[in-house]
Amino acid sequence: MSQDQDNAAEKTNKKPENSDIVNRTEPSAKLASVQKPVTKPAPSTNTLTKKEAEPPAFEKAIVDKLVNEFGNKINVIYIRPLRMKIMVEPRDVLAIAIFLRDNMGFDHAESVAGTDYPKDNQIEVIYHLGSYGTETMEGHIMALATRTSRNDARLPSLIDVFRSVEYHERETFEMLGVYFEGHPRNERFLLPEDWADIPPLRREFRIKGR
Amino acid sequence: MAGVHESKVDEAIEMGMQVVKEYTADDDRLMTLSVGPQHPGSGHFRFTIKLDGDYIVYCDPDPGYVHRGEEKMCEYRNFIQNIPHLERPVIHDSANITYSYSLAVEQLVGIEVPRRGQFIRALTSELDRQVYTLYWLAIYGIFLGHSTMFMWPTADRELFIDLLDSLTGARVTHAFNIPGGVRNDVPEGFKEKTLRHIAYYEKRLKEYEDIFYNNPLLRQRTEGVGLLTKEDAIKLGVTGSVLRASGVPFDVRKSEPYDIYNEIDFKVQYMRTGDSFARAYVPFLDMKESCNIMRQLLDKMPESGEVRAKLQPNPKGPAGETYRRVESGRGALGYYIVSDGTPRPYRVKISVGSFRNILALPHLLVGSKLADMPSIYWALNYWPVEADR
Numbered sequence: 001m002s003q004d005q006d007n008a009a010e011k012t013n014k015k016p017e018n019s020d021i022v023n024r025t026e027p028s029a030k031l032a033s034v035q036k037p038v039t040k041p042a043p044s045t046n047t048l049t050k051k052e053a054e055p056p057a058f059e060k061a062i063v064d065k066l067v068n069e070f071g072n073k074i075n076v077i078y079i080r081p082l083r084m085k086i087m088v089e090p091r092d093v094l095a096i097a098i099f100l101r102d103n104m105g106f107d108h109a110e111s112v113a114g115t116d117y118p119k120d121n122q123i124e125v126i127y128h129l130g131s132y133g134t135e136t137m138e139g140h141i142m143a144l145a146t147r148t149s150r151n152d153a154r155l156p157s158l159i160d161v162f163r164s165v166e167y168h169e170r171e172t173f174e175m176l177g178v179y180f181e182g183h184p185r186n187e188r189f190l191l192p193e194d195w196a197d198i199p200p201l202r203r204e205f206r207i208k209g210r
Numbered sequence: 211m212a213g214v215h216e217s218k219v220d221e222a223i224e225m226g227m228q229v230v231k232e233y234t235a236d237d238d239r240l241m242t243l244s245v246g247p248q249h250p251g252s253g254h255f256r257f258t259i260k261l262d263g264d265y266i267v268y269c270d271p272d273p274g275y276v277h278r279g280e281e282k283m284c285e286y287r288n289f290i291q292n293i294p295h296l297e298r299p300v301i302h303d304s305a306n307i308t309y310s311y312s313l314a315v316e317q318l319v320g321i322e323v324p325r326r327g328q329f330i331r332a333l334t335s336e337l338d339r340q341v342y343t344l345y346w347l348a349i350y351g352i353f354l355g356h357s358t359m360f361m362w363p364t365a366d367r368e369l370f371i372d373l374l375d376s377l378t379g380a381r382v383t384h385a386f387n388i389p390g391g392v393r394n395d396v397p398e399g400f401k402e403k404t405l406r407h408i409a410y411y412e413k414r415l416k417e418y419e420d421i422f423y424n425n426p427l428l429r430q431r432t433e434g435v436g437l438l439t440k441e442d443a444i445k446l447g448v449t450g451s452v453l454r455a456s457g458v459p460f461d462v463r464k465s466e467p468y469d470i471y472n473e474i475d476f477k478v479q480y481m482r483t484g485d486s487f488a489r490a491y492v493p494f495l496d497m498k499e500s501c502n503i504m505r506q507l508l509d510k511m512p513e514s515g516e517v518r519a520k521l522q523p524n525p526k527g528p529a530g531e532t533y534r535r536v537e538s539g540r541g542a543l544g545y546y547i548v549s550d551g552t553p554r555p556y557r558v559k560i561s562v563g564s565f566r567n568i569l570a571l572p573h574l575l576v577g578s579k580l581a582d583m584p585s586i587y588w589a590l591n592y593w594p595v596e597a598d599r
Contacts, residue, residue, distance in 0.1 A: 082466060083533060108447030110535075111561030113546050128533055128546065128561070132444045132458050139466035141533055164447025167569055175281075190274035190598055200282055201557075207279075207286060 055079035059140070062104065069099060077145070085126075085143035090155050093146045097127075097161040105134035106142050109158070112168035114176035116203045122147045123176055125155055127165065148178065150202075157183035175201040240267065245583070247275045252587070255594035257571065264579050269572040273565075277598040284558035289315045289525055292555070294385050299562070300596040301382045302345050305331075305338035305374075306538035307560075307596075308387040313468055314534040314545040315389040319527040324516035327391030328469040333507045334377065334386055335536070336500050340370045340411075341382075342539035343493045346591060350490060351422065353584045354431055359422045366414055369407045376400065389525065391518035401508050408501050415498060423491060432487035436574040436586035439484055448570050450541020450563045451496065451591050454480035455488035462537035474506050486582075489589035493539075526553040540564050540591050564597035 059079050066086065067074050073092045077085040088096050100106045106129040115124045126145040131137035148155050157180035158165050172178050173186045177199035180186060188195065198205050241261045246252030254276040260268035280299060284292050296311055297304030309331065316323065323331070344363040351359025371381050376397050378384035386393050422428060438448075443456035453460055461478040463471045479495035481488040529551040535544035541563030548557040567590045574586050 085531075107444050110447070110449075110542065110566070111533075111544055111546060111559060113557070113559035113561075115548055115557045126546070128544070130447075132453070132460055138460060139462075143533065162447070163445045164566065164569060167565065190277040192274070200279065205282075207282060 056081045058136075059084050062140070062142070065104065066096070066099070069103075070096060077143075082139045083141050083143065085145060087145045087147070090146050090148055093144070094156050094158070094161065097144065097158050100129060100142060100144065101161055104142075105131045105137050107131055107133050107162075108164045109162045109168065110141065112165050112172055114172040114178055114201065116150070116176060116201065117147075118150065118203045120147075121150045123150055123153050123178055125172060125176075125178060127158065127162075129162070153178040154181060155179075156181050159183050175199055177202065243580075253592075253594040254598070255592070259575065259580075259583070261580060264581070266575045266578055266580060266583065269575040271568050271571055273568065273594060273597050275598065276595045280599040281558050281560060284555050286554070288553040289319070289389060289555065290521075292558075293388055294383070296560075297383050297385065298595075299560075299599050300342070300538075300540075300593055303338045303342035303539045304383050304385075305334040305387055306536055306543060307562075308385070309335050310534050310536040310538075310543050310545050311547075312387050312389045313536065314532050314547045315525070317532045317534060318530060318547060318549050319389065319521075319525045321390055321519045321521065321525075323391045323469070323519055325470070326395075326512045326515040327517040327519070329507055329511040330377075330392045330396060330517055331387050332469055332471065332474075333504060333511075334374065334384065334392070336504045336507065337370045337374050337377075339500050339539050340497055341367055341374070343497050344370075346493065346539070346588075346593075347418075350588050353588045354428060356422060356425070356428065359418075362414070362418065362421075366411060369411055373400070373404055373407060376403070388518070390521045391516070393518070395517050401511075404504065404508060408504060412498075412501055415494075415501075418494070423494065429487065431582075432490060432585050432589070433483075433485055435486045435582045436489075436578060436589070437485050438489075438570060438574060440482075442573065443484070443570075446569050446573060448541075448567050450538070450567070451492040452489055452567050452570060452589075453541065454478065455492045456484040457482040462535055462542050466535070468534075468536060470507075470510075473510065474503055476503050476506075486585045486589040489591070490585075493591065524553040526551065535561070538563060540593055540596065541567070560599055562596045562599065563591070564593045565599075567592055568597060 056079065059081065063076055063079055063084055063086070067076065070092070073088060074096070075087040077087055108130055110128040110130045113126050115126070117124060124145055124147045126143050129142045129144060131140060146155060153176070155178055157169055159169065159182065167189065169180045169183050170185060170187065170189045173180060173183070174188050174191055191200070239262065243259050243261060244256060245259060246256035247254050255271070255273055256275065257269055257271045259266050278298070280296060283295055293308055293311070297308050300307055344367040348360045348363040351357070351363070374384060375381050377400060378386040378393070438452070438456050440457045443453050443458060457480060459478040459480040464478050476499050479492055479499055481492055527549060529549055531546070531548040533544055533546045535542045543563060544561040546559040546561065547555050550556040570590060571587065575583060578586065
């Protein structure tokens with residue numbers, strides 16, 4: 001797939017149906033009162049403002065297979081050449097990850113990134129899953145995203161599904177304060193041993209002098 | 211005192227240690243050894259190992275000594291200002307770390323690079339692949355006590371640094387690959403000079419093979435050491451030469467060709483043995499293949515034309531996100547960039563090969579001998595500064 005096609009696909013992204021994926025499960029009774037109901041939709045970071053066009057067939061088939069299996073649990077954000085993104089609820093993330101690994105050929109995680117959205121009081125964690133074992137899927141990346149509340153950021157760890165997320169999840173824990181349930185070591189990794197501040201990739205953390 | 215021993219063993223197993231032998235002797239049987247961050251070979255990286263006699267039974271990597279918060283810094287600067295500091299994590303391969311960033315920003319902003327610019331960009335990427343891999347090879351040589359292999363690549367590196375100097379104006383941190391293309395056109399006589407250097411360099415590569423890779427001492431220290439099976443390599447998600455040494459022919463330039471790489475004829479270099487020797491030899495094969503790629507790039511490059519697409523002073527695109535990657539000297543190098551429509555990125559995540567490859571370090575070290583630690587560790591093609599970002 002060439003750069004041109006990739007760029008072309010960028011222009012053709014469709015508007016997602018619902019950009020306000022809200023974590024409606026109450027993660028903790030203790031903090032339930034603190035959490036305000038989210039009224040404002042998420043910022044348009046998941047949407048592309050450009051006009052809709054026909055998504056590539058191979059990628060669409062992959063996503064269709066997922067949607068057939070899980071129905072409305074899957075919220076398709078975009079389908080571009082070689083790239084797909086789906087948004088799911090935290091309670092479904094494990095089942096979908098297992099399905100992606102066992103039935104779709106995605107066998108490792110390239111990257112796990114957390115993004116802080118203070119406006120929605122949410123943190124999005126996105127897994128970029130790739131495939132080494134399936135030849136036809138080599139260049140394809142499935143972005144599996146889920147959102148959790150900022151006040152009590154907890155997500156199930158995917159370490160039992162993808163062994164390769166171990167250090168990435170640990171980094172996300174210390175950088176954004178997302179606790180991964182089931183991960184053996186939610187501990188400091190890259191930051192100094194005496195780090196005594198909020199997780200630095202949260203938006204309210206400011207670099208000194210800026 | 212028997213109770214003390216048992217609890218210690220339980221604790222060790224809980225920590226993920228594999229207790230190789232029955233724990234019967236006195237309390238201080240296991241010896242803890244801290245490798246780095248001041249160790250001359252470890253780089254800015256520390257890992258703790260526990261030894262039972264000669265065997266490593268536990269390994270815990272502790273990176274972060276050169277963590278500089280690149281991802282946070284990106285949020286304060288606009289897309290162009292980010293380039294000079296983004297190449298700091300791996301200054302020897304700075305063309306590649308800014309390459310995927312440029313691809314991602316181009317996709318977000320929606321610009322297209324002129325054809326001649328794409329060729330020059332790919333050429334700097336290949337030159338830097340040589341610079342990085344030679345540097346890595348020099349350290350691997352001295353790590354295994356082969357001083358000649360330290361001197362030769364360090365000297366031959368200058369061939370490519372010299373070319374990059376005349377092309378970009380800087381020896382290592384070029385800030386040359388930018389969104390939209392490259393900063394300037396190639397100087398006069400650059401093609402001839404590069405071909406001359408490559409011809410000399412290929413002769414040298416043969417000598418490297420004779421003195422280093424065919425050296426019985428190196429073979430004994432690396433062959434059959436630190437076996438990483440294909441299944442484990444896939445499961446651990448390693449990348450680059452570590453992955454290709456385990457029999458997975460994966461190269462981003464082939465599976466997801468960017469810029470003009472789909473017009474270049476080259477083979478993905480890989481081996482099936484999965485030991486330290488394969489991991490040390492695959493980068494060498496890559497260097498050889500890279501010479502072919504460079505010749506083709508120089509051959510097919512258009513004679514004239516623009517090298518850079520015109521950009522706004524403060525480029526910005528619509529809100530959106532992208533994930534783009536290139537094949538660097540250490541494997542796939544990806545950027546996940548979220549833009550909220552302002553000239554500054556909302557979030558930048560750099561997925562680097564080094565950070566993905568250290569996951570294999572405890573996997574390979576546990577159960578092997580201490581004497582094999584250097585050949586296993588450095589063959590992972592690990593660059594501590596890049597892993598920490």
